[in-house]
Amino acid sequence: MTSFYKKKDRFYVAVDCIIFGFYQGELNLLLLKRTFEPAKGEWSLMGGFLEKEESIDQAAKRVLYELTGLDNVYMDQVGIFGEINRDPGERVLSAAFYALMNIDDYDSELAKIHNAHWVKITELPPLIFDHPEMVNKALDILQRKAATEPIGFKLLPNLFTLTQLQALYEAIYGETLDKRNFRKRVAEMDFIEKTDEIDKSGSRRGAFLYKFNGKAYRKDPKFKL
Amino acid sequence: MTSFYKKKDRFYVAVDCIIFGFYQGELNLLLLKRTFEPAKGEWSLMGGFLEKEESIDQAAKRVLYELTGLDNVYMDQVGIFGEINRDPGERVLSAAFYALMNIDDYDSELAKIHNAHWVKITELPPLIFDHPEMVNKALDILQRKAATEPIGFKLLPNLFTLTQLQALYEAIYGETLDKRNFRKRVAEMDFIEKTDEIDKSGSRRGAFLYKFNGKAYRKDPKFKL
């Protein structure tokens, strides 16, 4: 270390993850009912401390991996939360990240170990510290970003019906959408491709399954839903 | 300190400020030609270290105040930058903030002390570390946010002509706008109020000065430019 930095203060830095899933027509968050201090017994986001040998992004991925067993999950920054007393135990800064995952992929064994549960965002319990702020900011970012970038697909299986896709966007925006207008817009985006497979789980008649083609999207990246 | 935090690593945390001003029809940044280590002689954003007794937002305001002598400047978060070697001297995390100021308000004496200079964003010199990324991200946020929230006014004097306002938005978006369409949209926003004062500095004929009425905006907060 050069002498330049010697007198400066150093801080604990955490990452907290706002983990979104889509389930039963609603956005859900994967939350911990804490079995550990501080705030044992209360609800919180999944978090962890930044370590010396990792970047902040890596820390976020690691924390998510610890809880879900997944890597390659879409994550993006929400912001840094740095009020002095945000953690009443000790001063800790927190970098918040949101993650979008397909709820089918999650490992319920790992979740059990951490006492993690999917909770509808319309029915969130009280959360500790400034975690409610983090969630609100993440939701706001998700709503804006989902409208103009094809990130919603991260919340669905690879193959999905248009009814599912519409229900997802209705959940994200918190409003109902017109079926014909929605499908018209989907039809204009060639990278949302109809397959010849049919899903019979949602109706007797069955619905065609679609998939998102990222390569095709990148060729003509115009998205609006 | 409770024992819980004892084993965790602690980190130096800085704030860096992307300070926007509007001058001669262009967006400018207030940059330092560093007279101090590290990276003496190179260009950088204004920054400073987070201190124990201040929140991150407060640190950003303090750093801006040190350079400009101004408080009450609009600032918002850009993000946290946490790559391990982003500062080659020692590991330092940085929370980046952008600030929007009226360039007339700045204190050129203070600027001199810090060896700070307004530089057109179309003519930026190479910047140290990951400062270019910070600037790019700040610009992106500014462009998105300026379109739907009335923050552009922070870059102008309290009284401004419509020609100035249009030039500002052209600078933000990096494209020219149609004068009649622009003024039509302004006319629809009642909180952009025509005064009876006239500015003669920009033309022989003179142009009416307008002002932004924040209270009126909050009553009917619909903004689009």
Add this chain to the structure above:
DNA sequence: TCAAAAGTGTTAAGTTTACACCCATGA
């Protein structure tokens, strides 16, 4: 046979874009 979800087009309303000339003034 009927309940439940899938699928399909048209029209009106609203928004956005393109475009050109006269005005007022000081030098």
Add this chain to the structure above:
DNA sequence: TCATGGGTGTAAACTTAACACTTTTGA
């Protein structure tokens, strides 16, 4: 008197929003 920036309206193109019925199937 003329060069310079200030100020003004309309029509076409495009986008968005509203709206209802038929199809398929398994129980």
